[in-house]
Amino acid sequence: MFNYTKIFKEANKAIKKSKNLYELESIRINLFGKKGFFSKKIKLMRDLPIKDRAKIGFLINKAKENIKKILVNHRIFLENNIINTKLTNEFFDISLSGRYMNLGSLHPITCVIFDIEKFFKERGFLLVNESEIENDYYNFDALNISNDHPARSTHDTFRFDEFKLLRTHTSSVQIKTMCERSPPMKIFSSGKVYRRDYDKNHTPMFHQIEGFVVDLDVNFSHLKKICYDFFSEFFKKKLKIRFRPSYFPFTEPSAEIDILNDNGNWLEILGCGMIHPNILKDAKIDPDIYSGFAFGMGVERLAMLRYKIDDLRVFFDNDLRFLKQFKS
Incomplete structure (x- = not known):
């Protein structure tokens, strides 16, 4: 059977523990890759009784949808951390002029x-x-x-x-x-x-x-x-x-x-x-x-x-x- 609550909690915990984008991407592949957790669960559904397939399929899709939302939000969080770290540690002069754009003119x-x-x-x-x-x-x-x-x-x-x-x-x-x-x-x-x-x-x-x-x-x-x-x-x-x-x-x-x-x-x-x-x-x-x-x-x-x-x-x-x- 498919324990939605257990799987959701474990995935959420693993995602929140990831400290960088590389670790987060590894978790995503383990969950949603071709050989990932959800792909295996979907393949096993064909061995279930017909009366249970709809219920299990619904729970799997619900878990996938909610876990993907957590992945996206944590990715945004990590990306913002990278930007804030750069802004804190790197000095730049905001009064400097921008890059020169070489504009054309009429012949x-x-x-x-x-x-x-x-x-x-x-x-x-x-x-x-x-x-x-x-x-x-x-x-x-x-x-x-x-x-x-x-x-x-x-x-x-x-x-x-x-x-x-x-x-x-x-x-x-x-x-x-x-x-x-x-x-x-x-x-x-x-x-x-x-x-x-x-x-x-x-x-x-x-x-x-x-x-x-x-x-x-x-x-x-x-x-x-x-x-x-x-x-x-x-x-x-x-x-x-x-x-x-x-x-x-x-x-x-x-x-x-x-x-x-x-x-x-x-x-x-x-x-x-x-x-x-x-x-x-x-x-x-x-x-x-x-x-x-x-x-x-x-x-x-x-x-x-x-x-x-x-x-x-x-x-x-x-x-x-x-x-x-x-x-x-």
Whole structure:
């Protein structure tokens, strides 16, 4: 038979006598291990008369449950004793600073993108982004780029097949948005673009910001105004800026904007122009009623000018000595 009271008292006495966690664990194994006391008792139950099994099983489970509670409580007691002993015997200075946690910070390119996005959002532009994988139509054809244009060459692009490639500019967002929406529109996009180029001023992947406005009576003076305001805000000072005539297949007239740096040199910073009538027609927008302007700029170039960096590649070298300089 199973004497619950006797077994409980003996187990309780043995547990309370244990002076450390090692002794307590030995008692636990002797009681509840695979070859322990309770495992043996459960195996012997099959030899009991059927009428006695339920009663004995109940007593065994009751003993196991109550003894386990005593084990847990005594373990907590012993662990607290260990902590209190350490606190009593070991000296430590609570005024010392804790361990230094090496926190990261935003990448300088991310900071520049956030500042640019903030500027345009505050002026009513809507941020729209699209896939970085594009087809020839939206990357070239719909932007008035001819079949023999060098930008289509495999030397300048990363292609998946004859029709799909990694986008070479964010201008593809412009034509997609114009096809999906109706004027008036104030849209900008930011994202990664890809070209086969690698030197101190170019990397195979870089970031672009593209923006455009389509509405009634939009003219070049509106474009100049937004560009002047942006550069003054971004560089936190008034800059000498010049608009230089240029050519882009998707704008007419087209211009490039140069700014005068501290060394007295003009630096190309942005391409822009009035949206070509053919682009508007392809988007089912009547160029006799609506007009618009568009602009695009490289984020890395702006970051180089802001932080006075002369090699674009350092942004992507993962050099902590460089990146730590931008912690704020």
